Amino acid sequence: MKTLVLVAHPHLADSSSQQFLKESLPDSGVVWEWLDGQQVLDVDQEQTQLRQADRVIFQFPLYWFAAPASLKQWEDTVLTRKFVYGDHRYPLAGKELGVVVTTGMPGKAFQRGGAEGLTLDAALAPLAAVAQRAKMTWLPTFAIHQFGYLTETEKLQLVVRYQRYLTQSQPDSLTTRQAWFAERLPGMIDRLPVDQQAAGKLIASVFDQKSADLDQLTDTLALIKEQSDD
Amino acid sequence: MTENAAWLNEQIDHLAQQQAKFTDRAFWLALKDLIAEQDRRADQLGGEVDGRTWSPDQW
Structure with missing residues (x-):
């Protein structure tokens, strides 16, 4: 953009x-x-x-x-x-x-x-x-x-x-906020001094996992709602 | 806050403190806030999934 x-x-x-x-x-x-x-x-x-x-x-x-x-x-x-x-x-x-x-x-x-x-x-x-x-x-x-x-x-x-x-x-929503951070994280990790990069990568992996978990929960909920509407 | 969340917060705080640039520090601390928001949302969605799954009139 x-x-x-x-x-x-x-x-x-x-x-x-x-x-x-x-x-x-x-x-x-x-x-x-x-x-x-x-x-x-x-x-x-x-x-x-x-x-x-x-x-x-x-x-x-x-x-x-x-x-x-x-x-x-x-x-x-x-x-x-x-x-x-x-x-x-x-x-x-x-x-x-x-x-x-x-x-x-x-x-x-x-x-x-x-x-x-x-x-x-x-x-x-x-x-x-x-x-x-x-x-x-x-x-x-x-x-x-x-x-x-x-x-x-x-x-x-x-x-x-x-x-x-x-x-x-x-x-501005949780989804767009997550996407904004996900886009910038690799670059931010690259900027870290070498001895801090492992910590940066670890934090990024936890963040990615939580994003994926949220997507899955959202899908599950959508499915349940769809079925209850039948 | 769970032990895992507290541990992760410590990691992020530690990393943020080591950043010389104000804007870099701001980024990592904002990520910490976002992760806390993810945790809250996951709890809420999980609660809703449980609530809807255990609805007796759906049995």
Whole structure:
């Protein structure tokens, strides 16, 4: 899967969350672009990147319930009517569009009666409408609330949750999670120092066995259900 | 947690601790969480298989 991450942030170097996410990027399969860092947007190049991607991610901090201005400028410049739908070719159709949004307020603030009184889905509705217009599939939003308050353990978990959001098949389920890890395990074992590889292989074999056991249990249950429906 | 699961967790924790890169450590710890999820799901599915197999009205 090819994923294009478009980051909108006016002060990227000062953002600990954006720096953290950049460090957390998967080793392959991802093109990362900082929109505010472009002096002039090369429309052809931007549109080519979009055509080549399977999944497009808009990544930004929430400013006044919306993305920073650079994303809107990118939309207005790159997403021309002709490109998106004007010639009825819909080059973005079937691609996925997701949002990684950071907020300074906790998740509970983003609901009716909460401190912000607005859900993130509501705030991001214009972007979802763009996805719909382009015949793209809108992904559930990946929100990171109050990054600065995360514990070390939560940050470690965030690394992999973020990587999975960028590169794992949707919808997110135990089956797709297993497949994501299974795909990466051989490479991760190869990276281990020689004296740790046996441990890595052992862990991988237990994981594979548990995956196979679960498949078998699921099949057994499906069979029982089928028979009881007769 | 079974003895096997505890032993496996120790193996993964030990491996994770030895990784210099933060993202590598994160991968192995996330795999540990996923294996715990597999165990829970296997228990639940196994329970459902047992429950459905032992349903007296199906006898």
